[in-house]
Amino acid sequence: MAVYTDITEDDLKRFLTEYDVGDLTSYKGIAEGVENSNFLLHTTRDPLILTLYEKRVEKSDLPFFLGLMQHLAARGLSCPLPLPRRDGALLGTLSGRPAALISFLEGMWLRKPEARHCRDVGAALAKMHIAGEGFTLTRPNALSLDGWHTLWEKSEARADEVEKGLQAEIRGELAFLAANWPKDLPAGVIHADLFPDNVFFLGDGLSGLIDFYFACNDLLAYDVSICLNAWCFEKDGSYNMTKGMALLEGYESVRPLSRAEAEALPILSRGSALRFFLTRLYDWLTTPPDALVVKKDPLEYLRKLRFHAAVSSVGEYGLSRP
Numbered sequence: 084m085a086v087y088t089d090i091t092e093d094d095l096k097r098f099l100t101e102y103d104v105g106d107l108t109s110y111k112g113i114a115e116g117v118e119n120s121n122f123l124l125h126t127t128r129d130p131l132i133l134t135l136y137e138k139r140v141e142k143s144d145l146p147f148f149l150g151l152m153q154h155l156a157a158r159g160l161s162c163p164l165p166l167p168r169r170d171g172a173l174l175g176t177l178s179g180r181p182a183a184l185i186s187f188l189e190g191m192w193l194r195k196p197e198a199r200h201c202r203d204v205g206a207a208l209a210k211m212h213i214a215g216e217g218f219t220l221t222r223p224n225a226l227s228l229d230g231w232h233t234l235w236e237k238s239e240a241r242a243d244e245v246e247k248g249l250q251a252e253i254r255g256e257l258a259f260l261a262a263n264w265p266k267d268l269p270a271g272v273i274h275a276d277l278f279p280d281n282v283f284f285l286g287d288g289l290s291g292l293i294d295f296y297f298a299c300n301d302l303l304a305y306d307v308s309i310c311l312n313a314w315c316f317e318k319d320g321s322y323n324m325t326k327g328m329a330l331l332e333g334y335e336s337v338r339p340l341s342r343a344e345a346e347a348l349p350i351l352s353r354g355s356a357l358r359f360f361l362t363r364l365y366d367w368l369t370t371p372p373d374a375l376v377v378k379k380d381p382l383e384y385l386r387k388l389r390f391h392a393a394v395s396s397v398g399e400y401g402l403s404r405p
């Protein structure tokens with residue numbers, strides 16, 4: 084589930100008086116997602132999503148996230164649009180949390196994506212990178228090298244409870260990534276969490292991208308590596324070359340990767356696997372057993388990290404280069 088903060092009908096109705104969205108007819112909590120509390124609202128007009136921002140979202144980052152959705156939507160990317168209140172603000176407060184209303188995006192996320200969907204995602208990611216150009220607000224990636232260290236310090240002492248030997252392995256990995264992380268690759272606004280549950284399909288096509296709450300400024304190819312990790316591995320932990328090839332072809336059909344970006348994919352993928360390993364490990368160790376949220380397996384990302392650490396050429400991802 085992801086309803087950490089409950090709301091009352093009275094409070095919600097009062098909150099909605101600040102907006103020109105019609106009258107509330109029904110609402111319900113949305114079980115999916117792990118970060119924020121989401122509700123689906125039906126009104127006498129369009130359906131809406133109400134998001135209450137929770138622990139990992141800094142309130143000072145919200146203008147970046149909401150402004151980015153506006154910027155991308157204005158440039159033709161299909162993504163939710165935050166609705167302004169009558170006073171023009173995009174953000175209000177409900178049940179003591181920062182809260183926003185965003186437009187409802189039609190579609191469903193795919194439980195079993197195929198290679199053709201990976202191609203669509205690659206192309207959509209590249210379109211997002213291009214649409215993000217000219218967005219004037221900036222937000223450094225809080226979950227890059229420094230953020231990984233901070234997260235790791237919170238879990239390190241208990242890491243071997245999850246798998247013996249983890250402490251030493253992750254210390255070595257952090258040191259390797261710090262010493263070898265690429266610096267001079269093209270950068271811009273990245274989504275940073277484009278997992279299958281954040282991409283909607285309708286009928287045969289991709290209908291839009293959601294959940295921009297990790298978006299930030301970072302290397303564009305790092306975003307590609309996040310998608311390789313999230314879309315191109317099978318449940319048994321093996322890399323699916325056909326999906327990888329399709330995702331990369333889709334991306335390059337819109338924005339070709341430079342040689343330096345292509346060559347950096349193994350280390351970027353290693354870093355992005357570590358990023359999701361670390362947030363999952365932290366949640367694994369700190370989420371109370373009675374919490375209604377489904378904990379995600381950190382070891383899935385440790386296995387992916389090990390795969391990337393063993394890659395010796397980008398051909399192993401399905402990227403053909405002369």
Ligand SMILES: Nc1ncnc2c1ncn2[C@@H]1O[C@H](COP(=O)(O)OP(=O)(O)OP(=O)(O)O)[C@@H](O)[C@H]1O
Nearest residue numbers: 085113115116117118119121132163186187188294
């Ligand atoms: N604009 C939207 N239109 C339609 N449904 C939406 C929209 N935004 C969110 N949802 C629904 O709410 C669910 C959770 O949303 P979202 O992924 O933003 O939550 P989250 O807690 O940030 O999750 P995550 O674990 O992916 O970080 C989605 O899977 C989807 O069902």
Ligand SMILES: N[C@@H](CCO)C(=O)O
Nearest residue numbers: 117276278359363379
């Ligand atoms: N997409 C993330 C959760 C949200 O950050 C994961 O699967 O670990």
